[in-house]
Amino acid sequence: MSAPVLVLSGVTREHRQGETVVRALRGVDLSVSLGELVAVMGPSGSGKSTLLQLAGGLDTPTAGRVRVEGRDLAELSRRQVAAVRRRSVGYVFQDLNLLPSLSALENVALPLELDGVRGGLARRAARAALEEVGLGVLAGRFPDEMSGGQQQRVAIARALVGPRRLLLADEPTGALDSTTGEQVLRVLRARCDAGAAGVLVTHDARHAAWADRVVFLRDGVVVDQSGPGAGAESLLTGDGAR
Template identity: 75%
Template sequence: MTEAVLHLDGATRVHGQGAAEVRALQGVDLRVHPGEFVAVMGPSGSGKSTLLTLAGGLDSPTDGRVMVEGRSLGELSRRQLAQVRRRAVGYVFQDYNLIPALTAAENIMLPRELDGVSTRTARREALAALEEMGVGELADRFPDGMSGGQQQRVAIARALIGDRRLVLADEPTGALDSTTGEAVLAVLRARCDAGAAAMMVTHEARHAAWADRVVFLRDGRLVDETGRRSAEALAAIAAGINSRIGEAR
């Protein structure tokens, strides 16, 4: 098997001390390989978002290691870590994190320009990413002139621009209608099929069905995982439940 793009080795994250101590993540071992799409599920407070922030180098583990493309993030300088986040990792935040003073295209271009890519090339890539997300018309619009769903698609386009080997998405379809959400998942699936690795937090079994593997967290621990066929079965069960709820109404 090829080397994992993402490798968490005994990753633990503890917040606070003494009576205020919270063990957000406890000894998680996880590998995500090139071409693999992993969905992360679990109840609120189970550690899903903490897992993503550690994987993306936005936070550091209290114990254990996080490696991206064979590099231990805890051993990198701040400058090196920033380079990894710009070049190797695309992160879709739950609250979008778009810069209000920049247009959609400028938000997407920024990490590429910081890496020395020419403005012309960065804009061309940004426009292509917006078209891929079906919102090419938003290129010159500022975030406050967009709906929540439009901002989410711009944020996803920003995460996908360039040669990102690892895409991390925290509820990427949360602000989208069902049709647009499925289209976004199809884009993430296509990126994995082209060789990238992706990890997505979701509460929706039907969304998890797009993944090759589903891992389950509870109380900061990885407690179970399933293959793609099981994920599809989960989606079918969820669809049946939703249908019966609709009939009852």
């Protein structure tokens, strides 16, 4: 397996609430490599979203290290962290934040243009990203002319446009019906297979099951993991299943 894109080692995050200190995460280790999709599950308040925020450089740990593509975020200046966030990390949240006045293509190209990539180049990359999520033909549409599932796929395309190789998704299927939610998961899975590392926070076991590994968080601690299953076909009798 290739070098991990994301490594959390001994990550602890405490929040002070008046007199008491709440530990949202305690000594979490997690490593995600290219081609890998890892799901994080746990009850609300277990630290799932905190983990994602730390992984994406949106928050800093109280103790421990976060490395993205080999760089320790704690050793970077604020500006360098912002650059890592823009160039290495893509985010998909339940709240899509697509700009309504821009077409799908323009929404996807925007992060590249903000990063100084020339317009033509940015649009070419955006078109490729939209094609990858099966939306090439809808590139000219505006968000309100698309279904919820299509908008979510635009958000994924935007998260992965350009060279970014770490994809962080927080309940990306939250507002979607089950069939559309599954399409989104198929796109995430395919994108990781094609060369990205993904972390997916979800409460939905059926969606988490698309991951290579499922990490269970409870009270800020990783209590268990379900790694690659031993003998993928053991459930059904032999590979004669298909």
